[in-house]
Amino acid sequence: MVIRTHDLIEVSSLSCLRSEEVPMWAAASLKQTPFVVGRRAEPLQDGSIPVGIRGTERNQRHAAFLAPQGIGRSITPYEITERRMWTALSAERQGLPVSKIMDRVAELMRDWQWGPTGSAGFEMVTGYPAMKETSDLDVVINTPVATDGKQAEILLCGLDKLGVRIDIQLEAPEGAYILRELVGRRADTVMLRTAQGPRLVRNPWR
Incomplete structure (x- = not known):
């Protein structure tokens, strides 16, 4: 089974998680919702x-490693979009600002292979x-191939009109770029996030 950055993984056995020290909030979070998210780093x-463990607060993120035998089902962000999993949220949760724009986001991004990550993807x-x-x-x-800069700029312009800040990562074969750092950039280089750490790239559209 290939697990990629951003994939959500159900942990079949918490004993398969390895970490130097698991904070109390992380242990409680896993007990309630035994899911972790694939993170960008080298496997052991x-x-x-x-993998990363999510807590209830934005600053509660903890890095760990998950042994292969502890991997239950996994869902990619792209599967969330293919199955439009936001439509299964309760009526109350569909009233949240992010939930309310998901159909419009899907319409604007119909020509891209995309998916929600972060808190939205986790809840869905x-x-x-x-x-x-x-x-x-x-x-x-x-x-998987170079993205046209003008096309990306048009996409970002449309998304910015929806009233919710949308942060986009472009997953390339060698790592990930932040779309806002690419569009309209003035510097000669841009940051590429890789499993070995960040590095500066001169021409990301190649």
């Missing part, structure tokens, strides 16, 4: 994959109420 030699998969009234919408776009 024994095949354990890098697990049912845990992770989104808040003030939540941003985090999105990942799969870009």
